[in-house]
Amino acid sequence: MKTIGILTLSPSNLSEFIQNNLEKVFSDHITIHSYYLSDLKRHDIITDDVVVVTAQSHAIEAQHYISDNSRIILLRRTLPNREIYKITAIPKGTNVLVVNDLPETTTEAITFLYQLGITHLNLIAWDPKQEYYGINIAITLGEANAVPPYIKKIIDVGHRYIDISTFLSLLNFFNLDTPETSKHLIKYSDTIVTLDTGIKNRYKELFMKNMQLDKVVNLSHDAILLTDKDHIILLHNKKFSQLFDITENIIGKSIFDVIPNECLQRSDLGTMDELIQFKDRSLLASSSKIEYFGEPAGIYYNFQEVTYIRNLEKSLSKKLRESGLVTRYTFENIQTKSPKMKDCINFAKLLSPKNHTVLITGESGTGKELIAHSIHAASPRSMYPFIAINCASFPENLLESELFGYEAGSFTGAIKEGKPGLFEQANNGTIFLDEVGDMPLSVQVRLLRVLQERQIMRVGSPKVVDVDLRVIAATNKDLQTEIRKGLFRQDLFYRLNVLPIMIPPLRERPEDIIPLLHFFMSKHHNQKITLTQEAEWRLLKYNWFGNVRELINTAAYLSCMAVQTVDVNNLPVYILSSLTNFDSEFSYIFAHCDKEKAYLVLSVLENCPSGAGRKWIEAKCTECAMNITESEIRRFLSIFSEMDLVDSQVGRRGSCLTAKGQQFVTWLKGKSLLA
Numbered sequence: 001m002k003t004i005g006i007l008t009l010s011p012s013n014l015s016e017f018i019q020n021n022l023e024k025v026f027s028d029h030i031t032i033h034s035y036y037l038s039d040l041k042r043h044d045i046i047t048d049d050v051v052v053v054t055a056q057s058h059a060i061e062a063q064h065y066i067s068d069n070s071r072i073i074l075l076r077r078t079l080p081n082r083e084i085y086k087i088t089a090i091p092k093g094t095n096v097l098v099v100n101d102l103p104e105t106t107t108e109a110i111t112f113l114y115q116l117g118i119t120h121l122n123l124i125a126w127d128p129k130q131e132y133y134g135i136n137i138a139i140t141l142g143e144a145n146a147v148p149p150y151i152k153k154i155i156d157v158g159h160r161y162i163d164i165s166t167f168l169s170l171l172n173f174f175n176l177d178t179p180e181t182s183k184h185l186i187k188y189s190d191t192i193v194t195l196d197t198g199i200k201n202r203y204k205e206l207f208m209k210n211m212q213l214d215k216v217v218n219l220s221h222d223a224i225l226l227t228d229k230d231h232i233i234l235l236h237n238k239k240f241s242q243l244f245d246i247t248e249n250i251i252g253k254s255i256f257d258v259i260p261n262e263c264l265q266r267s268d269l270g271t272m273d274e275l276i277q278f279k280d281r282s283l284l285a286s287s288s289k290i291e292y293f294g295e296p297a298g299i300y301y302n303f304q305e306v307t308y309i310r311n312l313e314k315s316l317s318k319k320l321r322e323s324g325l326v327t328r329y330t331f332e333n334i335q336t337k338s339p340k341m342k343d344c345i346n347f348a349k350l351l352s353p354k355n356h357t358v359l360i361t362g363e364s365g366t367g368k369e370l371i372a373h374s375i376h377a378a379s380p381r382s383m384y385p386f387i388a389i390n391c392a393s394f395p396e397n398l399l400e401s402e403l404f405g406y407e408a409g410s411f412t413g414a415i416k417e418g419k420p421g422l423f424e425q426a427n428n429g430t431i432f433l434d435e436v437g438d439m440p441l442s443v444q445v446r447l448l449r450v451l452q453e454r455q456i457m458r459v460g461s462p463k464v465v466d467v468d469l470r471v472i473a474a475t476n477k478d479l480q481t482e483i484r485k486g487l488f489r490q491d492l493f494y495r496l497n498v499l500p501i502m503i504p505p506l507r508e509r510p511e512d513i514i515p516l517l518h519f520f521m522s523k524h525h526n527q528k529i530t531l532t533q534e535a536e537w538r539l540l541k542y543n544w545f546g547n548v549r550e551l552i553n554t555a556a557y558l559s560c561m562a563v564q565t566v567d568v569n570n571l572p573v574y575i576l577s578s579l580t581n582f583d584s585e586f587s588y589i590f591a592h593c594d595k596e597k598a599y600l601v602l603s604v605l606e607n608c609p610s611g612a613g614r615k616w617i618e619a620k621c622t623e624c625a626m627n628i629t630e631s632e633i634r635r636f637l638s639i640f641s642e643m644d645l646v647d648s649q650v651g652r653r654g655s656c657l658t659a660k661g662q663q664f665v666t667w668l669k670g671k672s673l674l675a
C-alpha cells in the first residue's frame with residue numbers, strides 16, 4: 001500500500017487534523033504515519049512515498065531524515081467555508097488584530113487572509129510587546145491563548161484544511177484518480193474555501209465529463225477498450241469484460257496479457273471491421289490510434305459481437321447448400337492462359353458487384369455457366385439463392401409455370417396449394433436463364449415484364465408479387481439473327497443485353513487447349529500425361545466445336561488409353577480424321593444422295609448451331625432456290641446420322657451437326673466443295 005508521512009514540529013492535534021483531512025479523500029487507499037521534528041533521532045530516516053510538511057522551513061530542517069526516494073510535498077491549506085463567513089461578516093474598515101504563535105507566522109496568517117480575499121478589514125499583526133486597547137476583535141488560527149485578554153471578541157478559525165490543489169498533486173502522484181476518490185474530493189472541496197476556484201471548477205467539470213463518458217461507454221452494445229501508447233489498459237466497458245470473459249481488474253495491465261494476440265490487429269492498426277473469432281464468438285474488430293499533438297497517445301479498440309448474424313448466415317447458406325441453390329464455381333475455378341478470356345473474366349469481375357442484367361454469349365461448352373456462377377458468387381447477392389434453368393429443356397407451358405409459379409388449381413396436374421416459381425425462389429439472389437435464345441415468345445413477354453417492373457404474376461393469379469433479383473442470361477445463338485427470324489423479341493434483347501460478355505470459342509484461344517487438357521486429366525482422372533510434339537500439334541490444329549466440354553471428353557478418352565506419354569495414335573479418331581480426310585463419307589454421300597442438295601442441308605445446319613427442324617431446313621433451301629421435299633430432308637438426315645455427322649434430337653431443337661459433322665463441313669470447304 002502507498003504511504004504518506006505527515007511531518008510537523010512537535011506533537012499536537014495538528015498532525016491528527018491533517019491525517020483526518022487526508023482520510024476524507026483517500027479513505028483506505030493510503031497508510032498514514034505521523035512524525036515530529038522535535039522527536040527525530042540522529043539516524044532516523046522517513047521512507048514514506050510522500051512526506052507532507054506544513055512549512056517550507058520544516059522540509060529544509062528535516063531533509064536529512066527523509067529518504068531520497070520520498071517525495072516532499074508542501075501542504076497548501078485553506079479555511080472551511082463556515083469560518084470565512086464569520087470573518088466576512090465583520091463590518092468594512094474595522095481594525096482587527098491577527099494573532100498567531102510567532103511574529104512570522106502572524107505575518108503569514110495575514111498574507112493568507114489577503115489571499116482568501118479578506119480585503120475589507122484593517123488587519124493588524126500582533127506583536128507581544130505592544131498593547132492594542134481600542135481594538136475589539138482578534139482573528140487567530142488556533143492560538144486563542146495568545147490573544148490579549150482585553151480583546152472582547154475572538155474569532156478562532158482553528159487549523160487550516162488541505163487545499164484541493166495539494167490533493168490533486170497527491171492523486172496524480174499515486175495514480176489514484178478513481179471515480180471513488182474523485183467523488184470524495186468533490187464532496188470535501190465543497191466544505192472549504194478554495195484558494196484557486198478555477199482548479200476546483202475544472203475538476204468538477206472533468207469529473208462530470210468522466211461520469212458522462214462512463215455512462216455512454218457502458219451503455220454501448222459494443223465492447224470498448226482504451227490503452228495508452230504502451231498498450232496499458234486505461235479504460236474499458238462492461239460489455240468488454242462480458243465478451244472476453246474477464247472477471248478481474250485489468251486496468252493498468254498490458255492488453256496483450258488480457259486478450260489473445262489474434263484478436264488484436266497489432267500490425268495493422270486502424271483496420272475497420274475485421275472478423276475475428278474469440279472462443280465460440282464472432283466479433284467485428286476495429287481499432288484506431290489516438291494522437292496527442294501528432295504524437296501517439298493511445299489506441300482505441302471496438303469489438304462488435306456478430307455471432308448471431310454469423311449463425312444466421314451459416315444456417316442460411318446451409319439451407320441453400322442443402323437445396324442446391326448455391327453456386328458451384330467462382331472466378332478462381334476458371335482456368336485460362338488466354339488474354340481474350342482474361343479480358344472476359346476481368347470484365348465479369350468488374351460487373352459482379354453491380355445489379356445489372358448480364359447477357360453471356362458464346363458457343364456451347366465455352367464456359368458461360370461457369371462465368372454466371374462466378375458472377376453471382378462475387379456479388380453482394382452471394383448469400384442468397386442462385387437458380388439456374390435451361391430454357392431449352394422445358395416445353396412452353398411447363399417453362400412458364402416453372403419460372404412464374406402458379407396458383408392453386410390453375411391447371412390440371414397442378415399441385416393443390418399452388419407453387420412459387422423460380423423467380424420467387426430466387427428472390428434476393430440471381431436467376432440464370434441458360435439458352436435464353438430458345439425461350440418461347442409467350443414466355444419472353446412475361447420475362448420482359450420481370451426485367452422492366454421487377455414484378456411477377458403467378459400463372460392463374462391476378463396478384464402481382466415484387467421480386468428483387470438479378471438476371472443473368474446466356475445463349476449460344478446469335479440473338480440478332482433470331483430477332484430477324486422473328487423468334488426473339490427485340491425489346492427483350494435490349495433489356496438483356498445491358499452488360500454483354502462474349503466468350504471466345506476454344507479455337508480462338510489455342511493457348512488454353514493444352515493447359516486445360518492437363519488440368520482436366522489431373523482434376524477428373526488424377527493422371528499426369530506427357531504429349532508428344534505431334535500429338536500436341538494435332539490437338540492444337542483441331543477445331544474444338546464442342547469447346548471445353550469436348551476437351552473434357554478428350555481427357556476422359558485419354559485416361560482410358562492409360563498411357564503416360566500420349567502419342568498421335570492415342571488421340572480420338574475424330575481428332576485425327578479432322579486432319580486426315582473424309583473421303584469415305586464423301587463417297588458414301590455421293591453414292592446415296594443428290595450431292596448438291598445434301599451439301600446445302602449441311603450448310604443450313606452449320607448456320608444453325610443450336611439445331612434446326614425439317615420445315616426450317618426446307619424453308620432455308622427454298623430461299624436458296626433449291627427445292628427439296630421434307631421426306632428428302634428426312635432421308636438425308638438419317639444418312640448423316642448413320643455417319644455420325646448429325647445429331648437428330650427429339651423435341652424442339654431438331655437436328656444439329658456433331659463435332660465430326662462440323663469437321664466434315666470444314667473439310668468440304670477446304671476442298672472448295674462447299675461455299
Ligand SMILES: Nc1ncnc2c1ncn2[C@@H]1O[C@H](COP(=O)(O)OP(=O)(O)OP(=O)(O)O)[C@@H](O)[C@H]1O
Nearest residue numbers: 333334335363364365366367368369370476548549
Ligand atoms: N476455363 C475453364 N476452366 C475450367 N473449366 C471450364 C472452363 N471452361 C469451361 N469449363 C468446364 O467446361 C464445362 C462446360 O462449361 P459450361 O457449362 O460453363 O459451358 P456453357 O458455355 O454454359 O455450355 P452450354 O452452352 O452447352 O450450356 C463445365 O464442366 C465447366 O466446368
